[in-house]
Each structure stands twice: as C-alpha cells, then as structure tokens.
Amino acid sequence: MVPATTRAVNRGLIIGGCVVYFLAVGMFERFTARPVITDLLTLGWTVLAGLWAVAGVWAARTVLPPASSAPDGDEAGGRTARAVTHAALAGLLAGAVPALFLLLADAINLRPMLINAGATMVNALAVDDSAVAGALRLVLAALVIATVAGIVASAPAQVRRVAGWALGMVVLLALVEPLLRVIIASLGLRTSWLYQRGGLGVSGAVIALVLGVAVGVLRRRDTPTTARDDGDDGPRARLARGGRIAGLVAGAVLLLVLPRLVGPFLSEVVGTIGLFAIMGIGLNIVVGSAGLLHLGYVAFFAIGAYVTALLTSPAAALGTELSFWAALPIVVLVTAIAGLFVGAPVLRLRGDYLAIVTLAFGEIARILALSDWLRPALGGAQGILAVPAPTIGAMRFRDPQMLYYVIIVACAITAFIAWRLEDSRVGRAWTAMREDEQVAQIMGISISRYKLLAFALGAGIASVSGALFAVKIGSVFPHSFDILVSITALSVVILGGIGSLRGVFLGALVLVGLPDLLREFGEYRMLLYGGLLVAIMILRPQGLLPNVRRMAELGEEERLQDQWLKRAGDAGDPEPAIATTKTDGAS
C-alpha cells in the first residue's frame, strides 16, 4: 500500500490537473460571466473552490476511516490533525499547479494552441492584478479552502451533511435563477429580496444558506423506501395513497398552468424537455426493457419529422398537404415499419455490435437526407419548410405556450403505454429476454418477434417526438438530426436510471432543461453529457431514480454482497457459485 501522505500528494496533484483542465478548456472564463452571489462570487470561482474542497476532502479521506463516525479519544484527535494536514497539503498542490499554469500563460502566449489560455483568462484568474500576485492568491485560496474542507470532512456526519446542504442550496438557487425569478415575478411578487442582476443578492444568499441548513438538519439519514406495497390496506398505506393522489392532482394543476406561469421562452424550453422525455420513454423501451443498446435513435426522430413535413407541408414534393392529425398515424406507422427494417438485420447481434450498427443506421439516415440524390424529395441541406401547425377548430398550436399542451398530452400517452406494458405479458417477455436471451427463447419466447416489437414501438414513439419537433420549429433540416440527438436521448435514459419511467422525466428535465436555462453551459453541453455518462456509470450505474428491479441487476457488486448476508442468515441451504448463473448468461 502506498503511504497515506503520498496518496494525499497524488490527489492534490490530480485535482490541480483538473483545475488546469477547467481553465484551459475555457469553462472558467465562461463561467465567471455568471454570478452566484452578485458582485461577490461567480460560477467560475465557485467551481474552482469546489474542486479545491474536493481536494481537501479526498486527501483527508486518506487518513479517515471509510464510514467515519469517528471514535472519541486521543487516537481520533491525532487522526483529525493528520487529516487536516493532508487536506492542507493537497490544497497547496491543487492551488500551486494552476498557479504555475497562470504564470506560464502570462509569460508565453499559449493562445496559438490553447485558444482559451489567453490574456482574458490570465486577467480573470489574477482578478486584474499582476500574474505573480494572482498566482500567490490562488495558492492561498486553495490552501484555505482545502483545509476548511478537511476540517469539515473530519467532523461528525451531522455537521458534514449540514455544510453540504447549505453550500449546495446556494449554488442550486443561484443556478435556477432564470426559472425561479420568472415564476416569482409572474406571481406578481418582487424578486429583489432573492435575486439581483442574475445572481443571488446578499439577502438571497443568507436565505439560501438558512434554507440549506434547515434541510440538512431536518433530513434524516437515508430513509429506505424499498418496501413493496403488496396491496395491504393498513391506515398508513391508505394515508400514503391519499398523499400520492393529492400530489398527482397538484402536479397536474401545475402542468396545466405552467406555460402561463413561465412565459413564452421558458415554455419553449419546457416543450423541448417534453420532446426529449417522449424520446426517452421510447428509447427506454428499447434499451431499458428489451436491453438493446440503440445509438441510431435519431433516425426515427428524423423520419418522424420528415414524413410529417412531407405529408403536411405545402412546400413538400409530395403535395398531399394533410392536416397534422391526419398525418400523425401515417407518420407513426411509417416510422414503426422503418424500425422493423433497422431491427430485422441486427436481430442476431450481440449488444455491442448492435450499438455500432444502429449508430451506422443513424448516420446513413442523416447522410441520405443531406445527399443530392434525394434532394428532389427531401430538399437536401435546405430541408423542407412551412410545416403547418396542428389546429383544433380555431385553436392553432404554433406558439410554444400552445404547443406545450400537445406535447404534454403526447408525453402522457406514451408514458401510459410504457407503464402499462411494464407488468404485462409483453413486458415480461422483454425482461426475460434482457436477462437471458437464450433461456428466454428456450422458454418459448420468440426472440425475433419481441426484438422487432421493441424496435417498432420505440421507433413509433420517437416519430411522435419528431413530428412535434417538425411543427415546433415549422421546418425540417438534416442538421437537426445528428448523432448528438441520439446521445442526448441515451443520456436522458441513463441519468434517470435505465428502465425507470420516472427517471426519464428527471433526466430530460436536468439534461435538456438545465443547459437551456444556463446559456453559459451551452458550449460545454456535450462535454458535460460525456463526463456525466462516465461518472454515472462508474459511481451510480442505476441512475438517479432507479427502477427497483433494474437497480439490482446493475448493482452486481451490491447484489453479491446482499447474497452473502442472506446466506449468513439462511444457513440451512447451501448456496454455492451464485455468480455462475450471471456470467454464463453473458457468454
């Protein structure tokens, strides 16, 4: 084992490297444009401080016991002292590395290569002071922050939780400023007590801190909610059900008035969230239920949009000029058939091949839409214009505040379909297939049929999203349909938790909504998605709102642990070689 001090040094250097990356990639400069606490703290510095705090905590952990409910006594005292020293050491290094980078960027012009490491960055980092003074200040700041973080990390769990919540609440409230301010204002209230010029005011920051402390104190440690409701009608169950119904009603009312509440711009954002939620629901059937990793999902979205445009637009070569509602069933049908065509050749492929082949299909669709060959039909790079809005009587669903309702209804219907299928014969066949394809087939499930069904259904749902997308922007261009759409949809499914319906909505909210709110993030959206995918897979593969069943499947490690515990309590039956069922299934 490497000595703890060496590990602390390593961790400090790693975080220092991360800080330099954060600077060089240009995020710092972009993020300093956004205040967290107006005139006091910008987002850029918040992230830097966060990284240094991570360095402190991480370095302190080299000494602290893993689940630290630190025992009393001299030993604990000595350990705390060492933890704080390690934190300070790591902080020093995590500050020194970017300080050196600052001096370097000041001395040599790095801009020809690293386009973000120019004078603007130097000035932002040195706060318009000389580079040397700025560098010293960086080291000092890092040292202080990491040391404090180390002290907090050595403190009892309660203190750590409260500190985490308090700081987290400040950042969270600051980040949702564009949304929350509009909502508060539309209720006819003043906002200056909370927000000032894009960030929290001083009073707002205090409120956020207090709120965070309150949440941290009140929130009990992990309340496990795994208990399954087996339909027993105890008073508590009835109460819980009543609460759930009340929550649902409140949610429905909120959804109904949302566009009025948030205004046209945010309604558009909400609409986009809805479109991705629909795609997520469809993709969740393909990836989550049936276990087929599909990376060309954008193709179905695109087909949905194009077919809608072809059928409805007066500018389209087809010239049918159907109404949106008349076109929609045709769109879904055509796309579902396309889903079959994509699915059929890849039926026999293993998961990883399937991913690449579907990716290839997605690219084929985009290239064909762009090509001169199909230009007469699809309009090449110019696409198809003048897609008419859906109408019901005199109502035109064009502007975001109106189209919102169509999207919400579509969301609800697709979610309902997915929910109903979960505990049905079809859903069970998919689950069985996902868990062990070979055995599922030997148990009488036609693998080809159910894979094709998943593809077709997933495609059909994506086409609804595509059709709504076409009317939302009123035209279709091939450039709207690149691989990043597939990746975004996949990220939506994965963040929320593979196979989890609730998770899809959360995923769409966070991944599609947040970047639209935070323009500063726009440029780094894909970078953050990528990082997020990696981080989730490593740290929490079951996602944020896991499907209970799926959770067990992905958390192999925890599962094996559970089994060991189970075995200890259930000594009557010998249970050898548990892992074999799973590993054999993979071969």
Next chain:
Amino acid sequence: MATSSATTESAEPPASPPPGDAGGPQLGLADRIPLRRIIRWGLAVALVLGIASGAYQTLAAGVFSPAQWRDLVVFGIAQGSIYALIALGYTLVYGILFMINFAHGEVFMAGGFTAFFAARAMDQAGFLNQQPVLAVLILLAIAMAVSTTVAVTLERVAYRPLRNAPRLIPLITAIGASLFLQYSFRGLYGEDIHSYPRIDALTGTWTIAGIPILRTQAIVIVAALALMVGLYFFISRTTMGRSMRAVAEDREIASLMGIDVNRVIVTTFAIGGMLAGAAGILYALVFRQVHFLMGFLPGIKAFTAAVIGGIGSIIGAAVGGLLLGLLEAVAPFLLLSGAGIPAPNQLKDVIAFSILVIVLIMRPGGLFGSREPEKL
C-alpha cells in the same frame, strides 16, 4: 403496478391446470422458415443484382478512364492502411477486454490534432522543409505520445473501475468518454478546422513499378505496413506479446500464472494509442486537415474494418482496413455513378456503413474471426 396486480389477482378463480394443454401447437410460417434466413437470402440476391447492374452500367458508360480507376485504388489503399492502424486498436482491446473502446477514434484525433501545433511551429521556423524526414518523425513521436497518454488515461479513469461490470455499462462509458474527449479538445484547441502545412518534399508523385503514386500516399502505405509488421512481431515474439495472448485467452488463469493483468491491459491500450497516434499523422499527411470531430468517422470506419476482418484478429484488422478503404474509394463511383445518382461520393459513408451491416448479417464472425459455438 402493485395495485393493478392486486386487483387482477382476486378477479378470477384459478383456471385449469397448465400441463398437457399443448394440444394443437399453432405454428405460423415464421416457425417453419426462420425469418433471418429469408432476410439473408433476400439481401444476398439484392446485393448481387445491385452490384452487377451498377458496375455494368458504370463500366458500359465508360465515365472514368483506367488511370482514374488506378488512382482511386491507390488512394483507397492509402486510406485503408490508416483505417487498419486504427482498427488494430479496437481489435487489441476487444481481444483482451471484450469491450468496444468507442472512444478510440478520439485517441486518434488527439494525436493528430496536437501534433498540428508542432507542425505549424516547425513550418514557421522553416524546419519542416529543411529537414522533412526528421520533422515528420518528430511529429509522429508527438502524436504517438499524446495518443498513448490519452488511451492509457482513459483506461485508468473510465474503464478500469468497470472491468467486471455487465457489458452495457462499459459501452455506455466509452460513448460518454468519446463525447467528453471530443468536446474537451474543442474547448482546448478551438472548433476551427486547421490545415496542416504542406511539406514540399512530399508533394508530387513517385513512379513505382511504372505507376505514378502520390508521395504522401506511398509514405502512408509503407509506414502503416511497417508498423503492422512491427506489431505482429511484438505480439508473436516478445514476452509481453505472449502475456497479452495469455490474458486474451483467459484473464483469470493468466493472473494465476503470475502475469500482471493490469500491466498487460495498460500495455494493450498504450499500443493501440501509439498506432492510433501514428494513424493521426498519416491521416494528416493525406487529408491535411485536423478538427476536433475528425476522429468520429474514421473511428466508426475502423471499427467496421475490425469487424470485417473479425474482431479480435490482428491480421483481420489489417486486411479489413485495406478492404474497407478500397471499397469506400471505388464503390461509390463503380456502383452508383452508372445508376445516374448525382454526386456519388457523398454516399461513400453510406456504403461503408452498409458494408458493416452486411458483414454482420452474412458473417458476423468476420473474415478471420473464429466462430465460437455458444455455450450453454
């Protein structure tokens, strides 16, 4: 879910006991003739007809001169040898970890893109044209170093924690890593397309065996060949190569035999990275452009090449790369232009991807892949 099942449970009395109700099995046509066989035959017939008619029309129309065909073939081989180098990275990693390193295209991009700045600096200093050989070697070294670093870091940070996770998880991680790398390099180096400086000594043609060949293309082909031969000897003759083969065969047994599996895996990624870095420079010599998304398409194409050859097989990756490069260069013109399709070159990626799909349907094990029987 729980509530709905509770209501249905009490709805009906138990139905007749299940066994013995297999009375008359109703089997549709689909059970008698498996669907995949129909698809496979249909596709094969359509393919043969399509290729034959397209090629016939093109050749009959005589759109292109023999010299043009020859140039296309040479270009295809040069392009194919770049694919082959990248494909080796996929195949090596797959052979050992059974995962598709989706981010390998970005490893390739990292080297080629970073070396560009050195190339530009050397060009401005005049060094590039005074010492072209040395300069290209320096560029190769830089690109290989950067790509190797990226590949090894990738393994350490993203893949190692997931080594025993279910298959889907490392794959999603790899997709995430690919995206992260692409946009990191966009943040670092900007989103402009940069043009590699021209090296005067490498412009023009050499005449080899009576065939004029662009110098860059000749160099690319020779360099790729040399690297592949080197790799072959490394794998077959050195201790490390032997360890790699052992780990590919059975990781657990290999570690019981005293092989440091982590070191072998890191080495594998490093070798894949080196080859990808070299491919980055060769790519820059031929296409003279670098961009943060430049790894995406070559990455998928190289994967295609690896699959064509049979993923896991080193010779397969090399042959698959050459084959794909060749097909991609020739096929659009040969098959499509005769059929009157405008701008057939736009569709070359469609052809490459179609080849991937077709190979996977017809012969999923690839040309050199082993067909392992499924275990039960």
Next chain:
Amino acid sequence: MSLLEIRGLTKSFGGLTAIDGLDLDVAEGEIVSVIGPNGAGKTTLFNLITGVYPADGGAITFDGVELVGRDPDAITRFGISRTFQNVRLFPDMTVLENVMVGRHCRTKSGVIGAVLGLPSARREQAEVREQAKEILSFFGTRLSGYRHNQPAFVLSYANRRRLEIARAMATGARLLLLDEPVAGMNPRETAEMVELVGRLRDEKGFTLLVIEHDMRVVKGVSDRVVALDYGRKIAEGTYSEVAGNDRVIEAYLGKKATA
C-alpha cells in the same frame, strides 16, 4: 408410438463428435434417465432436442412432428421444456414472474391488449398469475407465500432448481428435460427431489428425460436408463441391467476394471 423418437442423431463440434448416430425412444408417461461420464454428450443431447444447437444429421420426432431445424421457442410450443445444469433463472424477476414467463407461449395478449387494458388481456393476466401460483404450490411451502414476490436471485440453491422446474412446468410441456436436478443438493433435498420427480409424472402427467450423475437418484426415479459414452448409446434397460453392464462400468472406471 413413442412420444419422443430420436433416430441417427449426429452432432460434432469441429473435429469432436459429441453425439454419434444416437437412437432413443421415450414413451408417454415414462421416466428415462440418461447417464454417462463427463463429456459423454448428455447435455448436448438436450441442446439438440430443444433446438439450441442445429443437428448435423438424423431426426428428432416429437408426437409425430419433426423438430430438427426448428427454433427453440417453436420446440417449446410443441410441448418440450427443460432445466439447466447450471441453473439459469431470470435472476431479477420475482419467483412468480419467472413462472409467469413460462406461461408466455400458452398465452396471446399483446401490446394493444395490455395498453388498453382489454378485458381479455386482464383475464389472461389474472389466469396466468393464478396458474403460476398453482404450479408453485406443487412444491409445498418452499416457493409459496412471501416467496412469490422475492427476486429469484435471493433464493437458495435448491429453491432455484425447484423454481427452474416450476418454470419449465408452466410452459405446458408434455415432456420435461431435467439436467442434473439434484446437483449441489444435500441428501435431504436430494431425497425430496427424487420424490418430486415421481410426482411430476404421477400427479401432473409429465413424461421425463433426466440427466443424472447420482446413481441413487437414477435408481430411485427411472423406469429405464440409457447410458452414453462418446456420444454413442452403450447400454439401455432397467437400472440394474445398465448398472451391471460391463461397457458402462468400463466407461466410468476405465478398462480392465473388475466389477
């Protein structure tokens, strides 16, 4: 006429012939055991009957229907189901769901029925659930009550084997293929399983083909025993006939062994 009729069945992997011109008959209501040393081709035989591997040659007829060349799911629909040597349940589905999956091929409802909640689909769902419970009750208290909603992966090893049998029963098969049903069980559980196999025939009317290594089990359950070695049938008859057969003893113990 036999329920299952195998004639000249042949399968080889590369150069290795796993099943070599095998003939085998199983009559309706019979319990037949297949024995043989490791690598004799027993599991391969099961894989050929259930369509996991395509046969190289020969014929497998089940109730007058030719099975060679059909997909595994079609063969299950004809009425053959099986368990696995290394127990392959759907680990994250509940006990009840595992059995309900078995009913899949005897039910019809599809996407539309489930989404719209059609009466036929609801009825079918309720029926399947009841049938699954009924099948599980065959195992006494072992897999009943609170166990219904446990995920399969928490079950003990013996219970997994039982659940696998329940799942196979649920497919509505007439012929069950059990691959080493007592492997890894303790003596008490083994005795229970012997009794259970008998009850499967006597109470539920299944015909059984059983691969087993444990000779006490073979003796206890079989009407007839077939011994395989190198993919060929080397003996057939009652337990005592086969157990005393020289070639069988030779196959297990090697040449020149005295009984």
